[in-house]
Amino acid sequence: MKLVIIGGTGLIGSKLVTTLREHGHEAVPASPDTGVNTLTGEGLADALRGAAVVVDVSNSPSFEESAVMQFFTTSTRNLLKYAAAASVKHYVALSVVGTERIPDSPYLRAKNAQETLIKSGGIPHSIVHATQFFEFVKRIADDASDGTIVRLPAALIQPMAADDVAKAVGKVAVGAPLNGTVEVAGPERFRFDELVRQGLAARNDLRTVVVDPHARYFGAELGERSLIPGDGAQLGEVRFQEWLGHPTLQPR
Numbered sequence: 001m002k003l004v005i006i007g008g009t010g011l012i013g014s015k016l017v018t019t020l021r022e023h024g025h026e027a028v029p030a031s032p033d034t035g036v037n038t039l040t041g042e043g044l045a046d047a048l049r050g051a052a053v054v055v056d057v058s059n060s061p062s063f064e065e066s067a068v069m070q071f072f073t074t075s076t077r078n079l080l081k082y083a084a085a086a087s088v089k090h091y092v093a094l095s096v097v098g099t100e101r102i103p104d105s106p107y108l109r110a111k112n113a114q115e116t117l118i119k120s121g122g123i124p125h126s127i128v129h130a131t132q133f134f135e136f137v138k139r140i141a142d143d144a145s146d147g148t149i150v151r152l153p154a155a156l157i158q159p160m161a162a163d164d165v166a167k168a169v170g171k172v173a174v175g176a177p178l179n180g181t182v183e184v185a186g187p188e189r190f191r192f193d194e195l196v197r198q199g200l201a202a203r204n205d206l207r208t209v210v211v212d213p214h215a216r217y218f219g220a221e222l223g224e225r226s227l228i229p230g231d232g233a234q235l236g237e238v239r240f241q242e243w244l245g246h247p248t249l250q251p252r
């Protein structure tokens with residue numbers, strides 16, 4: 001079965017290509033690096049020829065409000081158009097747990113717009129909602145930093161390893177379309193400040209992490225459970241301390 005991985009050179013995409021190939025599938029990475037650009041349509045017709053499945057794990061180079069909305073809506077419209085022309089049978093996309101309940105985040109608004117296009121796009125689909133990746137914890141800290149103080153909301157978080165995300169997306173991609181959403185998350189739940197403190201300490205990063213009820217998460221106010229999946233979420237295996245202790249699990 002041929003699967004085209006849009007964003008197949010990225011963090012999740014490269015792991016997904018590897019895991020699908022290990023299971024005997026023809027997994028083809030597609031991104032600007034391989035001559036495929038979803039914003040312009042360049043290379044899409046060739047890449048999708050003969051594909052049964054397209055998996056979109058691409059990401060916007062910019063999180064700025066209009067840039068990120070432009071990225072996910074334009075690229076998704078192009079992908080749906082070229083996938084329909086190539087008679088693709090299953091359209092899979094990776095999104096974020098809580099996307100629909102955090103509308104004041106510009107990034108999550110754009111992901112929600114991406115999902116709305118897919119749901120009404122006419123191709124059988126599956127959407128995977130993942131929690132925050134362990135690999136993303138430093139970027140969260142950087143965005144929340146005010147000098148040497150990292151201000152985080154009083155929220156819970158249940159992050160997961162990119163390896164577990166790629167495995168979960170791979171399983172969905174080779175299965176029948178769900179025409180719905182599945183949630184995946186990490187095996188442990190943390191207080192936001194506790195997670196970031198552990199992540200920074202492991203890097204010998206001396207910033208001080210504090211809880212600030214007014215702190216925003218990439219522009220959004222969070223409730224305590226905004227980022228937490230529902231009871232039916234599939235859980236990954238890798239724990240944060242185990243991941244921190246294994247540099248080989250950390251590609252960047």
Ligand SMILES: NC(=O)c1ccc[n+]([C@@H]2O[C@H](COP(=O)([O-])OP(=O)(O)OC[C@H]3O[C@@H](n4cnc5c(N)ncnc54)[C@H](OP(=O)(O)O)[C@@H]3O)[C@@H](O)[C@H]2O)c1
Pocket residue numbers: 006007008009010011012013030031032033034036037038039056057058059060061075094095096097111129130131132133136
């Ligand atoms: N970070 C988190 O905690 C988190 C949590 C849940 C879900 N997600 C979702 O996971 C997905 C993947 O994230 P990631 O961290 O793996 O991304 P990433 O490492 O930043 O990789 C992004 C990929 O998108 C490709 N890309 C960029 N512009 C493109 C274009 N115009 N056309 C085609 N491909 C393009 C890049 O290609 P080049 O390398 O060629 O530029 C790269 O392969 C995102 O959709 C994100 O919303 C993230």
